[in-house]
Amino acid sequence: MFWQQVYPDTFGTQFRPVDELVSYDSLDPSSPEVCGVDTYDMPNAMWCAPLFSDKEYIAWDRGFLVPTGQQYFGDSAIAALIAHEYGHAVQSSADLVGFFTETIVKEQQADCFAGAYSRWVAEGKSPRFTLSTGEGLNRVLAGAISSADPVWSERESEMVEEGHGTALDRTRAFQQGFTDGTASCAAIDLAVIEQQRGDLPILLQRDSTGGTQSGELPLDESTLSTLMELLDQIHRPPSPPGLSFDTESCPEGPASPPASYCASTNTIVVDLPGLQAMSVPARREDYSLPQGDNSGLSIVTSRYAMSLQHARGRPLDAPSTALLTACLTGVAQGAMAEPLDLPSGNTLQLAAGDIDEAIGGLLTNGLVAGTIDGLTVPAGFTRIEAFRAGLAGSEQTCLQQY
Template identity: 65%
Template structure:
């Protein structure tokens, strides 16, 4: 932590540092210290002060940590090395493990008093890594709120007065509803079919858990595997976020492959994986809004769902993979492509990737 009254950095050598080293590597500790040093930069430069919202200070510090990580990755540090593949993946894992808890509507005021969601934190980190420390000075409450847009940030309240659960069972009905919702979002001329068992595809390999077959324009799923993937992770266990949207974002990514196939795009090129992640982000952003479906069902994202998608992109990367499940090694790049979709358009995804 950084104490501005004493202009001093302090750290826990007994628990936090050895735990971080064990799970996320030496570089993650350097990045943690860079985050705290970012607070010193804030106070020393006048960028932030005592009355600055906590979320602004923390997002700026994440951004400064990203700028430092880029400096290390470019080989400038005499003490640390950081690869942009596994090394950066582990740093990002450390960053989002220390995400805020999912809040309820009654706790909405706390949105300005934390470090941010996993998506918040990785977004700020990527801003610094990509654009440098200068970009961090542009982070304020307005910028954060604009970046969050209309994504759900707190769990709502049901008509019964109970807090919205935030998680749903991933079963056949949920998958069918998701497919109908994606038909509305992408409105393709020939929507893909659905098989509730993983099927072989003539002339094409299958991807695990959920697969798209261009030969018959069908998405097939391994429902038990998706259900295992959708088991909610407990943040208090300091693990990466996982839940229903880890599975649903994967199925969505297979639908994204069908959109690319209809446009004649290759489905097995490295850029396919990033285009798939971007289109998945497009769909996920649309799922934040209530959409009327012919079957009368409702499927909307809840607070915490974006973090579950980010967790899946970092751990298995399947939502950013080609038709056979191959993905790019850098989780940073997978998440960046997903974020491009969250804040962009379908045409921008297809043009950029």
């Protein structure tokens, strides 16, 4: 029904649905071959082109993929997954892509189409599903992030164009479709994706031994002190905030543990064990969202952003504070992707996967998009959108927008 309504306006022709919908059970050893592949032990969803069959169809695993997705992310996330696969059918019928089109372009368009469909559902137009723009949309985004690519190394550089995209890629495309509609999705190509990615790291580099770096730093007092020095260089405030690991040092108390901004002393107070606990690298097999060192670094960076607002006389407890904090954190994180010389001689630079860890935190705990008291806006979509605005913008952009 969605594509019957929007396809003619988007592409100027009538919509032709796929020929067939197929479900299979990946837990069943006798599960049939689908789209030319054995489906046993293959939890997946796919669009099958007529090239592999006399029919065009969409298939999904009802044995493991769907019930697991429902358990962790809800029914609407499964609907968005199928909408993604239907997006592949649409891009083929509309001649948006060809055999040699990069995989990332196909996937970003499909993620974008899924976002446009989810907007249609959220507006109450679907006869089958409903979707709230708070927790419901949060879970749909979580489902998209959970299926993002792993962090690639230099040895896997071809996956920059032939993968499905980072968590940032996937949320950005989904949000584009949700906000701007299907016509904007059709305009996505490799040049657009490269422009959006900018200079953010995607591949893990080699370390001094010739091996692949882990992408993770020890979250200790030394690393956080270097982070503060780096943020001083990025923002150059007249009165930089201090850093304390004494959780009793702020007269107002720790307002947003594990990292709080103490306005009366212009100090960021960190509960280091608490911050470290929130920054343990997540395991993909646990269906966890990305988590690691930048989960903690981004939270501390957000409290630094609070000090910048305090210096400007901005309120620290308003809803707009939360989004401005996320935006300013995005500005700093974008700058941290580049090497900066520090007076101490220390270095700290974001690695591949770090931005995805910040995205994961924005969706799960929202502290990066929090007020001085740790309160945040309920929509993870809005929190991530504000952070992305900072990544692509500047401090002035954030101050004007929020």
